[in-house]
Amino acid sequence: MSTLEIRNLHVSVETDGEGPREILRGVNLTVRKGETHAIMGPNGSGKSTLSYAIAGHPKYTVTEGSITLDGADVLAMGVDTRARAGIFLAMQYPVEVPGVSVSNFLRTSATAVRGEAPKLRLWVKEVKETMGFLEMDQAFAERGVNEGFSGGEKKRHEILQMMLLKPKIAILDETDSGLDVDALRVVSAGINAVRETGETGTLLITHYTRILRYVQPEFVHVMAGGKIVDEGGSELAATLEESGYDKYVKVGAGA
Numbered sequence: 001m002s003t004l005e006i007r008n009l010h011v012s013v014e015t016d017g018e019g020p021r022e023i024l025r026g027v028n029l030t031v032r033k034g035e036t037h038a039i040m041g042p043n044g045s046g047k048s049t050l051s052y053a054i055a056g057h058p059k060y061t062v063t064e065g066s067i068t069l070d071g072a073d074v075l076a077m078g079v080d081t082r083a084r085a086g087i088f089l090a091m092q093y094p095v096e097v098p099g100v101s102v103s104n105f106l107r108t109s110a111t112a113v114r115g116e117a118p119k120l121r122l123w124v125k126e127v128k129e130t131m132g133f134l135e136m137d138q139a140f141a142e143r144g145v146n147e148g149f150s151g152g153e154k155k156r157h158e159i160l161q162m163m164l165l166k167p168k169i170a171i172l173d174e175t176d177s178g179l180d181v182d183a184l185r186v187v188s189a190g191i192n193a194v195r196e197t198g199e200t201g202t203l204l205i206t207h208y209t210r211i212l213r214y215v216q217p218e219f220v221h222v223m224a225g226g227k228i229v230d231e232g233g234s235e236l237a238a239t240l241e242e243s244g245y246d247k248y249v250k251v252g253a254g255a
């Protein structure tokens with residue numbers, strides 16, 4: 001069973017001129033295959049830092065603790081090895097890659113992750129069908145990656161990648177932000193389609209409960225001040241909608 005285990009994770013970021021700053025201060029989290037976890041929390045609590053640390057962003061240094069995937073030391077792996085091991089990050093702000101078409105990007109990514117090129121005819125069919133599922137115009141396949149895409153189109157493209165790459169662990173960093181109602185419905189359907197295979201563990205980072213009406217997590221974790229300060233089931237998300245994060249901000253800052 002695929003399991004991502006994070007133990008006592010401390011992460012620092014290199015600041016401009018002020019040396020390293022500790023952002024994560026002892027995060028513990030276990031995500032198993034088939035499970036959906038939501039990480040919620042106020043601005044600046046460390047949610048994106050957690051996602052970057054798992055994916056291997058070079059600006060973030062793990063100073064203490066461990067991350068393992070099926071027992072293998074993720075921290076000893078480079079970014080590309082992590083992706084091949086089955087870790088996928090849908091970024092909060094997807095970057096443009098001008099001059100690289102979506103179709104080339106997707107096929108190259110799939111070849112790298114699978115270790116061999118997908119059979120062309122089957123691959124083309126799969127990409128077409130998945131784009132259809134996500135209600136994306138097929139013309140996107142020939143456009144530069146994220147080049148001139150709207151915010152919502154970028155997020156659909158992230159989910160398209162996830163559906164095609166079929167990761168063991170999918171980290172979705174604010175995939176819901178900036179989506180209109182229709183895009184939210186379609187993106188959520190994509191997340192649920194992957195989830196229903198039972199093969200992927202999902203870490204859904206969000207501020208809002210809006211997406212959790214479509215994608216119901218079994219586990220909700222609240223992050224504040226670089227730590228997980230509360231945990232529960234989907235009922236916790238409903239409580240947060242009512243109460244906000246105020247009480248957690250104090251807990252996160254205090255300890």
Ligand SMILES: Nc1ncnc2c1ncn2[C@@H]1O[C@H](COP(=O)(O)OP(=O)(O)OP(=O)(O)O)[C@@H](O)[C@H]1O
Pocket residue numbers: 013014015016021023041042043044045046047048049050207
């Ligand atoms: N390069 C950096 N230099 C200085 N501070 C940084 C840097 N990168 C991140 N931080 C700080 O780390 C904290 C956590 O940021 P992070 O992006 O992980 O929070 P977040 O919970 O994802 O926030 P949001 O919900 O607003 O996206 C913030 O206070 C942020 O300013």
